[in-house]
Amino acid sequence: MTARKKGPPTGGSGANAGAPDTLEGLFPRFPGTKDIRYHPVFQGGLSRWVWRYYTHRLTRAGRWFLGLTCLLGLVGSTSLEIQTYIPFLYAFAFWTVAGAAAAFSRPRVAFVARHADRVCAGETLPVEIEIEQRGRLGGADLNVLPSGLPIPVDAIPEGGVPVPPLRRGEKARVRLGLLCRRRGVYVLRGYRVETDFPLGLLNAYRVFGEERSLLVYPPFHRLARMEMPTGRRFHAGGVALASLLGDSFEFLGNREYREGDNVRDIDWRATARLDTPILREYREEFFLRVAVVLDTHVPRGGRRDEREARRAALERAISVCAGITDYIARQEYIVDLFAAGPNLYHLTAGRSLAYLDQILDILACVEENPDEPFAVIEPQIDERLAQINSVVCVFLDWDETRRAFVENLRRGGAGVKVVLVRDAPPTLDPSGDERAGAIPVIGRADFERGVEEL
Incomplete structure (x- = not known):
């Protein structure tokens, strides 16, 4: 595998995993399980402390009681004739006791979390958690939830899962879920064990930080049939001899x-x-080597709705590309995947050289490219064109640049199949280009129904 990049992302990539462009991530919809560093409003140290105290330390009942306490204090400070300062003092004393109790109620537990490192976008990743009580006093009213989640990953349930009461040395196993809404590479930063014992106003909690990478690969529909022009070439040694499935030979x-x-x-x-x-x-028999080229070009400028439509088309193109590579790998072809975002990715797979997971790993990391990617891809594919039988191109548009790229591949002797993923009309009419052959156009409705044949 060849991947030219500076290093793995720390928060998320491949799906605009940073701070959102809209007000979707504002306070009412930004639960305490999220990473505050992605919040579009709370950027200062003081505002982040207030947010953490409100979401981590205060319980739901504590928030209501805090509002009532502030109201009593406000009314009581205006006049001594209305003796509302007396219930305010009682409430303040109650908060003092709750704060002291929370200081001594911090969970003393051992914590282990286990989960897979890959999941498909739109699916819920199960997380198995084991907790052992280490403190002298028993663990009461314990609750477990994730801490520092990236924006596209949600906790299921959002409020965490309760832990049964534990005595010292006892263990309990619970399960929570992580709903991964978008593809990308993310970092899970840990989990939080909290308790509102004894008064239910303040949470005492302990954070178990353990950074683990989570790869969310694109969803795809498995193809049942795909037609593509092919030619057979003999590839002796090298790639063929690397097959773990055993080479195919013909008796002479x-x-x-x-x-x-x-x-x-x-x-x-x-x-x-x-x-x-x-x-x-x-x-030794012949085998097929197929290159799959993914178009990642999302141009700068234009209206915002046009850019968003192009990004949505790119996500669908990545899913279609995953389905194509899955189909080719199941036929035991050699697959060369080429994708150029800000980084160039090239992976050779098939015939057990690499599993489908490795192809999906690349597609999970691919990002949009504001520049045309073919200036980077074309020299790489030209070096291997003599060994490639067929090329499958997944394009986001059909224009002179892409048509010239296809013509260059055909002149090199490879069969070419073009798949266009787009909702809006393309720059050039693909049906009027006889040299390109039949070009299937996959719109949003076609993708949602499921693409079974190409």
Whole structure:
């Protein structure tokens, strides 16, 4: 695998995983399980402390009681004739006791979380959690929830999962879920164990920080059939010999054994019949090598709705590309995947050289490219064009640049199939280009129904 990049992202990539462009992430919809560093409003140290105190320390009942306390204090400060300062003092004393109790109620537990490192976008990742009580006092009213989640990952349930009461040395296992809404590479920063014992106003909590990478690969529909122009070329050695499934050979005939031949190929029946060592001779069969080229170009400028539509089309194109590579890999072809966002990715897979997970890893990381990617991809594919039988191009538009790219591949002797993923009319009419052949156009409605044939 060849991937030219500076390093893995720390928060998320491949799906605009940073701060949102809209007010969707504002306070009412930004729960305490999220990473405050992605909040579009709370950027200062003081505002972040207030947000953490409100979401982490105060319980739901505590927030209501805090509002009532502030109201009593406000009314009581205006006049001494209305003795509302007396209930305010009672409430203040109650807060003092709750704060002291929270200081001594911090959970003393051992914590272990287990989950897979890959999940499909739109699915819920199950997280198995084991908690052991270490404190002298029993653990009461414990609750477990994630801490520092990236924006596209939601906790299921949002408020966490309760832990049964534990005595010292006892263990409990609970399960929570992480709903991954968009593809990308994210970092899970840990979990939080909290308790509102004994008064239910303030949470005492302990954060278990453990950074783990989570790869969310694109969803795709498995293709049942795909037509593509192919030509067979003989590829001796090299890639073919790397197959873990075993090479495919065609029987040619028998000949006498020569020094250095593989003794496993001796035909023992013929040897016994002729009273001299006889060897079976084979010839390696042909196999297909297919390149898949992903168009990642989302141009700068234009209206915002046009850019968002283009980004949505890119996400669908990535899912279609995943379905195509899955189909080709199931046919035991050699697959060369080329994708150029800000970084160039090239992966050779198929015939057990790499599993489908590795292809999906690349597609999870691919980002949009404001520049045309073919200036980077074309030299890389030209170097390998003599060994490539077919090229499948997943484009976001059909214009002169892409048509010239396809013509160059055809002149190199490869069969080319073009798939266009787009809602708006393309720059050029693909149906009027006889040299390009039939170009299927996949719109949003087609994608949502599920693409089974290409």
